Amino acid sequence: xxxxxxxxxxxxxxxxxxCDFTSITLLDEKIHKQYIEALKKELLIYSKSFDINxxxxxxxxxxxxxxxPSFLGELLSFIKENVKTEKELEITVEVNPDTYRFxxxxxxxxxxxxxxxxxxxxxLEKNLKALGRNHTPEDTxxxxxxxxxxxxxxxxxxxxxxxxxxSLLDLEKDLNIYTSLPVKHISAYMLxxxxxxxxGNQVKEGLYTMPEEEVIEEMxxxxxxxxxxxGFNRYELSNWSxxxxxxxxxxFYWTHVEFLGIGVSSWSFVNxxxxxxxxxxxxxxxxxxxxEIPVLFEEQLSDEDIKKEKVILGLRLSxxxxxxxxxxxxxxxxxxxxxxxxxxxNGKVKLSEKGVLVSNQIINMLV
Numbered sequence: 001x002x003x004x005x006x007x008x009x010x011x012x013x014x015x016x017x018x019c020d021f022t023s024i025t026l027l028d029e030k031i032h033k034q035y036i037e038a039l040k041k042e043l044l045i046y047s048k049s050f051d052i053n054x055x056x057x058x059x060x061x062x063x064x065x066x067x068x069p070s071f072l073g074e075l076l077s078f079i080k081e082n083v084k085t086e087k088e089l090e091i092t093v094e095v096n097p098d099t100y101r102f103x104x105x106x107x108x109x110x111x112x113x114x115x116x117x118x119x120x121x122x123x124l125e126k127n128l129k130a131l132g133r134n135h136t137p138e139d140t141x142x143x144x145x146x147x148x149x150x151x152x153x154x155x156x157x158x159x160x161x162x163x164x165x166x167s168l169l170d171l172e173k174d175l176n177i178y179t180s181l182p183v184k185h186i187s188a189y190m191l192x193x194x195x196x197x198x199x200g201n202q203v204k205e206g207l208y209t210m211p212e213e214e215v216i217e218e219m220x221x222x223x224x225x226x227x228x229x230x231g232f233n234r235y236e237l238s239n240w241s242x243x244x245x246x247x248x249x250x251x252f253y254w255t256h257v258e259f260l261g262i263g264v265s266s267w268s269f270v271n272x273x274x275x276x277x278x279x280x281x282x283x284x285x286x287x288x289x290x291x292e293i294p295v296l297f298e299e300q301l302s303d304e305d306i307k308k309e310k311v312i313l314g315l316r317l318s319x320x321x322x323x324x325x326x327x328x329x330x331x332x333x334x335x336x337x338x339x340x341x342x343x344x345x346n347g348k349v350k351l352s353e354k355g356v357l358v359s360n361q362i363i364n365m366l367v
Contacts (some may be wrong), residue, residue: 002052002270004252007039008263009064010281013096017198018131018160022265022279023062035263035281036071038288040078042262045293050270052262053084056249057091057366063119065099073111090115090248095147097140107149116147117156117187118189122163123168123177123233130163131191132198135312154245156185161219162211163191172226177228184245188223189238198355217357224353236320237356254313256306257350257352264294272301308367315363320350332365 011032012023046052057070057079072093079085092115093108099362100108105116120140122128128135140157147155158179161171178186193203193210202208211219232240239247252259253269261268264284267276275298278284287294301309302333307325314321323344326333333349336342341355341362355362 002050002258002260003054003175004056004058004257004259005043005054006058006060006249006259006261006263006266007064008062008261008266008277009035009067010062010264011035011066012061012063013066014134015198016134017202018193020194020197021062022281024281027066029068032067032071032308034285036067036075039262040283041288041291042294043079044082045243046260046262047083051065052260053086054079054089055086056252057089058249059091061094063096063099064093064097065104069100069104069107069111070349072108074122076111076113090154092117092247092249094119094137097143098135099143100146101142102146102150105147105152105253109151114152115154115156116152117158117185118143118147120157120178121160123174127160127163127166127170127174128361130165131160134357144181144183151201153182153184155181155183156247157181157183159188160188160191161188161222161223162216164209164211166211166219167303168215168218168222171222175223175226179227179232180300183305185190185239185247187239188227190220196279220357221353224356233318237316237359256310272306274299274301277313311367312363315349315351315359315366318350320348323347323349329366336362337366 008022009091013027015023015024057076064072077089083271087114091113093113096119107291118140121131121133123137123140125137144155144157151240159174160176191210193200199208203210206313227240228234231242233243234240235246239250259268260270261277263277264281265277265279275295277294278287278296284294311321311326324347326349331346333342336355337344340352341358343350343352351359351362
């Protein structure tokens with residue numbers, strides 16, 4: 001049963017140097033409209049063969065808020081008319097700080113959108129400049145205030161840490177601002193220099209210096225402890241929320257619930273199969289015109305693959321993974337407990353705060 005729908009909106013006003021998602025700088029409303037029509041067609045194709053009963057819809061990107069609100073409303077109406085949906089839908093839209101304001105938020109709320117995720121990344125000018133962002137701290141303040149005044153209370157705000165030249169004092173300033181805002185959820189991601197990105201190339205060429213591992217560790221501890229003091233509980237490696245405001249859509253990914261992705265470069269997990277769409281928008285649009293599914297890659301998962309994924313994904317969550325799934329790794333579990341990287345409680349194996357920082361190594365030991 002498919003419970004989550006991810007919709008990829010690839011359009012942006014600029015390409016951030018650290019971004020490895022599929023995005024294109026295109027502000028043509030005519031193209032935007034054509035893309036919305038393609039999304040509708042793709043969903044119809046899947047609706048004929050898959051069992052769908054949606055509990056969440058997530059507009060990611062790219063920059064979904066580059067679209068006119070009416071385009072989002074049109075697509076949501078189409079979804080509700082053509083597939084089953086639960087009454088209490090969680091509908092998230094990713095928003096750039098310099099796009100929507102009160103009128104747009106009021107409009108999307110009327111369409112049923114009840115959660116937004118704002119790509120703030122930082123409130124310090126020097127950090128925004130180092131990240132290649134084109135919005136200002138004032139833009140983010142206005143964006144949060146506008147959404148809240150429009151009646152959207154379930155607000156997430158993104159933070160990036162581990163930026164070149166960023167100090168612990170800088171991070172503390174950011175955290176004080178983040179926790180003073182009327183937000184229910186904070187996502188804090190360590191800056192990563194992915195290959196084939198501008199940032200990745202700059203790091204290779206020695207033009208951008210990433211912080212030392214020890215500094216990253218101190219930053220994570222500062223984030224985790226500050227947010228927990230302010231009433232945000234960490235429920236996943238990079239996500240903290242107030243009580244009752246975990247992101248239901250993302251939890252589907254981490255708990256192995258079936259989800260469908262539509263749009264260029266989107267991924268799906270259905271019937272023990274993972275499949276991903278083409279990353280080329282022209283190829284995507286052409287395939288949809290021919291009533292073809294735009295899938296570029298697919299993989300049928302074995303029971304052993306599913307087991308491994310449950311371990312990998314389960315360890316991302318603060319509640320951990322069932323001990324019975326990895327009880328054959330007794331020696332490794334005993335060692336990791338001894339050095340304080342995991343704990344075993346109530347039949348669950350969980351990462352400690354220290355273990356979160358070396359989660360990849362722990363996962364490799366237990367998979």
